[in-house]
Amino acid sequence: MSLYPNYPLRTERLTLRPFTRGDVDAVFAYRRREDVARYLFDTSLSREECALAVQQRIGQVALEAEGDKIILGVELADSGVLIGEVSLIWRSVEARQGEVGWxxxxxxxxxxxxxxxxxAMLDLAFGPGDIHRVSARCDxxxxSSWRLMERLGMRREAHFREHAIFKSRWDEEFIYAILWQEWQTLRAAQTPS
Ligand SMILES: CC(C)(COP(=O)(O)OP(=O)(O)OC[C@H]1O[C@@H](n2cnc3c(N)ncnc32)[C@H](O)[C@@H]1OP(=O)(O)O)[C@@H](O)C(=O)NCCC(=O)NCCS
Structure with missing residues (x-):
């Protein structure tokens, strides 16, 4: 199946919505920083590179084919300030696999x-997205990234040791994941009876 969410997605304090051209400066404010780029595949970005990234993200709003990505800007609902981004990648259509990032x-x-x-991205994946398993990876x-995965209820499934080169050094990577059934159980436990 395909996924064309109705935007924006709303949570208690946040609005998740497609990127627009007006987001370049807000994205540059965090993507220029070395501390943000430390564990990303990209290095810190110039303003021009941010403009290109935003241009790309404007079209990344639906899952139609394997490999497609939804990348949404995250705004504070109160002020409309853009504070970050979250993503969902369709890794396998047949096995209904997704991957989240932030x-x-x-x-x-x-x-x-x-x-x-x-x-909210897990709700999207497991609800209208009909995804069976969502994974996440990090150095x-x-x-702060793998602790976030644990707060989401994801399980550590793998520790890849020296399996690739990352920024000229051996890469050490954790893989976390959560299944649809596990997500349902978590959600049921969080819902007041
Ligand atoms: C990974 C990243 C998104 C995590 O951000 P974060 O601020 O730690 O995560 P959260 O926004 O969920 O905040 C969690 C913290 O807020 C605290 N907190 C406060 N109120 C909270 C609430 N209502 N709910 C949950 N946590 C809350 C938590 O205790 C936690 O603090 P702690 O780290 O001191 O334990 C961030 O570090 C980042 O963007 N890094 C750079 C880019 C990057 O590396 N991305 C990942 C690539 S794999």
Whole structure:
């Protein structure tokens, strides 16, 4: 099946919506930073590179074929300030596999916004997306990312040791995942009776 969500997606404190041309400066504010880029495949980005990235993201709003990505800007509902982005990639159509990711402005970290936005992406994947398993990956040194995966209820499935080269060094990677059934159980436990 395909996935064409109705935007925006809303959570208690956040609005998740497609990127627009007006987002370049807000994206540059966090993608220019070395601390944000440390565990990303990209290096820190110039303003021109951010403009290109935003241009690409404007079209990444639906899942129609394997490999497609939904990448949404995350805004504070109160102020409309763009604080980061979350993504869902369709890894396998046949096996209904998805992968989530996140990048947030350090000025807005430490308040649970990434957890809230990522939960909305899992709801999207497991609800209208009909995905069976959602995974996430990160460098083992990226503790804030794997702790986020654990807050979401994902299980650590793998620790790949020296399996690739990342920024000229051996890569050490964690893979986390959650199944549709596990997500249902978690959601049922969170719903007041
Ligand atoms: C990975 C990343 C998104 C995590 O951000 P984060 O701010 O740690 O995550 P959250 O927004 O969910 O905030 C969680 C923190 O807020 C606290 N918090 C406050 N209120 C909260 C709430 N209502 N709900 C959950 N956590 C809350 C948590 O206790 C936690 O703090 P702690 O780390 O001191 O334990 C962020 O570090 C990042 O963007 N890194 C750079 C890009 C990157 O590496 N991306 C991942 C590539 S794999």
């Amino acid at each position: 990048i947030f402005d350090p000025d807005y970290q430490g308040r649970g916004y990434a957890t809230e936005a990522a939960n 083992v040194r990226n503790e």
